[in-house]
Amino acid sequence: MVDVSEKPATRREAHAYALVTLSVDVLNELPRNPKGNPLEVARFAGIQAAKRTADLIPMCHPLPLTFVDVKTTIIDGGIEIRTVAATTAGTGVEMEALIAASIAALTIYDMCKALDKAIVIREIRLERKTGGKSGDYVRS
Secondary structure, rough: OOOOOOOOOOEEEEEEEEEEEEEEEEHHHHHHHHOHHHHHHHHHHHHHHHHHHHHHHHOOOOOOEEEEEEEEEEEOOOEEEEEEEEEEEEEOHHHHHHHHHHHHHHHHHHHOOOOOOEEEEEEEEEEEEEEEOOOOOOOO
16 A cells, blocks of 8 residues: 555545446336335445445555445436545545445446346546545546
8 A cells, every 4th residue: 555644634525427328128117126226225335335445445545434425317328326425534535436436336237137137337437536636637
């Protein structure tokens, strides 16, 4: 792990995105999913995963998260996932936001795979981040 002990603790925030492509038939069946509401379960899974990022990615520092949010939106052809993670620490929170988006997407896949194996998870990406030594970043 990189030594971040000399870096000042500042507010840092990261936003991530993922897209889960689903057929119209699967989208129509979401309210009747026998496992429960995939969007709500994905929300909880993403939040839980963000809090466990350092356990999943070996070189990540464990961070005291001050905020995590996962929002899912049904769109034509799938579900958009947008996540936010924040901390006041000496290192960034991008991985926590990306893990939240990834695990939320995988949870939707898991809950819908009985209906369709052709589900695709795409475009997991950092949308923006604020704070830290490298400054702000916004995907163009």
